[in-house]
């Protein structure tokens with residue numbers, strides 16, 4: 001799909017590691033067809049272009065990690081075709097005519113799916129329409145820079161603030177998480193454990209459930225292999241105090257019927273509905 005990219009297939013990582021073939025050209029992945037159901041390679045097109053000269057105020061980057069996130073699917077519906085696919089990346093500054101960015105800085109920002117993007121940070125728009133300048137990262141020392149798209153970035157902030165501010169879990173309470181093996185859900189569970197909660201994770205496939213247990217999740221449920229309602233009745237008889245919902249749909253109706261009085265729900269996402277087919 002993107003010849004210079006290596007897709008990291010582990011479910012713990014949603015990043016594409018890019019590698020430059022040439023510093024004279026840049027590769028862009030264009031969004032050429034609105035998704036109908038699951039995104040397909042034919043919804044994208046790769047183009048290679050000569051890198052233009054840098055203008056005053058602009059910065060040139062080399063992409064290190066490009067993020068693939070669930071919000072892209074619903075947000076793409078309103079996007080014009082033929083443009084570079086939007087999204088965040090971790091990148092290194094290779095050339096700069098902007099006073100706040102210097103060669104060698106590492107940043108995280110919405111430069112889209114491109115190997116060597118050029119942008120004016122002061123006018124760079126996020127996929128949601130606001131101006132969001134790329135953030136210069138501190139020295140991560142030996143930690144991987146991809147963490148800026150994970151636990152130290154948007155998914156980590158979503159997990160931390162969604163759980164602590166919206167659900168406000170107390171020690172001893174039971175926190176249930178749908179989409180538990182994803183970037184956000186797996187962090188919510190670990191934070192909840194640190195806060196002294198009992199944690200229930202709903203995900204699919206034994207290897208993910210085993211991984212969640214290794215992170216300290218107390219109860220794991222495979223929603224494709226098991227009856228969630230029955231499993232919650234059997235394994236979580238005390239009921240649920242906090243529900244961190246990443247999935248929505250039928251699963252949420254089931255979980256909500258197991259909530260205790262004065263329970264709290266963080267409606268983080270509704271991934272079960274994102275890949276809906278278009279109505280022709």
Ligand SMILES: NC(=O)C1=CN([C@@H]2O[C@H](COP(=O)(O)OP(=O)(O)OC[C@H]3O[C@@H](n4cnc5c(N)ncnc54)[C@H](OP(=O)(O)O)[C@@H]3O)[C@@H](O)[C@H]2O)C=CC1
Nearest residue numbers: 070158179181182183184203204246247268269270271272
């Ligand atoms: N409100 C906010 O600011 C933010 C909201 N979000 C939302 O949080 C949710 C999770 O995001 P993130 O962790 O980054 O995503 P990931 O892609 O890392 O993980 C998503 C998980 O959802 C599960 N999943 C996918 N489809 C379905 C389905 N049809 N039914 C049930 N589970 C499904 C998958 O696990 P499995 O195969 O095990 O089912 C997968 O592990 C999304 O809904 C996203 O939109 C994310 C970031 C910010």
Ligand SMILES: CCCCCC(=O)/C=C/[C@H]1[C@H](O)CC(=O)[C@@H]1CCCCCCC(=O)O
Nearest residue numbers: 070071074075078127128154158268269270
């Ligand atoms: C539109 C579906 C959003 C699903 C939930 C989700 O994944 C949210 C992601 C947020 C991420 O933390 C950074 C953001 O700003 C995302 C929220 C964006 C929602 C606004 C969409 C506006 C639009 O329709 O263009």
